[in-house]
Amino acid sequence: MTITVRAAAKFNLHLGVGPVREDGYHPLATVYQAIGLYDDVTAGESDAWDVELTAEDHIALGEIPSGDDNIVIRAGKLLAAHHGIDRAAKIAIHKGIPVAGGLAGGSADAAATLVALDRLWSLETPDEELLSLAGQLGSDVPFALIGATAVGGGRGELVEPLTDNGDWWWVVVGNEQGLSTPAVYRAFDEHAGADVADPEVPERLLIALEKGDPELLAAALDNDLQTPALALRPDLAQTFADGEEAGALAVQLSGSGPTVLMLCRDAPHAREVAGALQAKSYDRVWTAPAPVAGAHVLTY
Template sequence: MSVTVRAPAKINLHLGVGSLGADGFHPLATVYQAIGLYDDVTVHDAPSWAVEVRGERHVRVLDVPADDDNLAVRAGRALLAHHGLERAARIEIHKGIPVAGGMAGGSADAAATLVALDRLWDLQTPDDDLLEVAGRLGSDVPFALLGGTALGEGHGEQVSAVDDAGAWWWVAVLSDRGLSTPEVYRRFDERLDGLRLPAPEVPGALRVALGQGDPGRLAQTLANDLQAPALDLRPDLAAVFEAGASVGALASLLSGSGPTVLMLCDGMPHAQEVTAGLTALGHESVLAAPGPVAGAHVVEYA
């Protein structure tokens, strides 16, 4: 018997970052959105833990750990610890979410594994318990369970749904090399040079734009506090922003800590036009995706 669960990539429509706290973490105020790029995780009962990783052509999987360091294995162990059980599974991961691209592919795999193993072993874990286990694994894991559009507070792990009337389309321009999240945060702290920031907040104008489903208004409210430090580390990404403007994207921003650059479009036909324009300019890995989409969910094959 096996169970397959699909989990989406996440983007941050707003990512507000506060000063480093005494706990070693930065407080966040973010609005997540799940978009239609996915990882599929299939689990099988097994005598010991094992991981197999494959990927779509645009995904580089060589850097994804295939041992106990994989976040999916950690998720499985955490779920068993929650129930006080001793079991193991073989986990097959098929990745469509870019690796180290700022789109929380590892978190998606962890969330998918939690749901898949819960179904495989009929654990019937309450949703609140799953979210609690997910929050201990990483800041983005609870949102990968929830999906849709959501507010993220604390370190990003405290999630709650946000009213969203839009049917948004995004174009993601992938990079051929990743960008380390810890390095981006270190550069963020260096740029502060000792300045203490107020607690971050999500702007009300963003909530209004989502509630109205207005791409033009949403474009004016997108923001990411990690964008400037990431561009310090990867100044070559500035050319991607310029390319987006030249082909008519409504707005561009960095996805999370990067290096994927996201471009907001005015519907699917416009996303296709932007994709074609970027491809004509020589960008090879360009993907269009809708949002919001559902969080981690079981895949049923007919």
């Protein structure tokens, strides 16, 4: 018996970053949105932990961390320990989310693993307990469970669903060269200095989501990590310029990068923008609807 769970990529419509805390983390005020790029995680019984990785075209795979360095194995062991059981599993991941791109693909895999093993092992873990376990694995993992559109606080792990009446379309532009999240945060600290205010989610963004208006949303997007990330990777500025030239309503870095997202009016507009970028020899371009569901079991 195997269980397959699908989990979506995330994009930060807003990413407000506060001053670094004593524990080394930054408080965040963010609005997450789950977009239609997916990883599928299939869990099956095994005497030992094992992870296999495959991917869609144009998604580069690096080496798979082993043991507790692998977030999927960490998720499985955490769930087993929570229930006081000694079990293992074989986890097969098929990636449709770009790796190391600021789209929380690893977090999506961890969330999918929690759900898949909970169902495989018939544990019936309450939702609030799964969310608590997810928060121990990483800041973006709880949102990967919930999906849709949500506000995040703390390190991003405290999530609450938001009213979102939009039918959004994004063009996603990947980049083969990764960008270190710790390096981006260090650059943020150096750039911002000591005068960093506590972050807040802007009211105009909540209004744009409630009204479902692409023009209002375009004007409300913001990411405090974008400036330091572009300072580390000035080549990404060309992607921004090409997206604007192609007619995107707004262009924004995803998380700490290097993936760039471009807001479009609707599906035909997204295909038009994507085609213009492909004509400029971009080979990692996807269109994605939003918002989409969080981690959920696939049935055929």
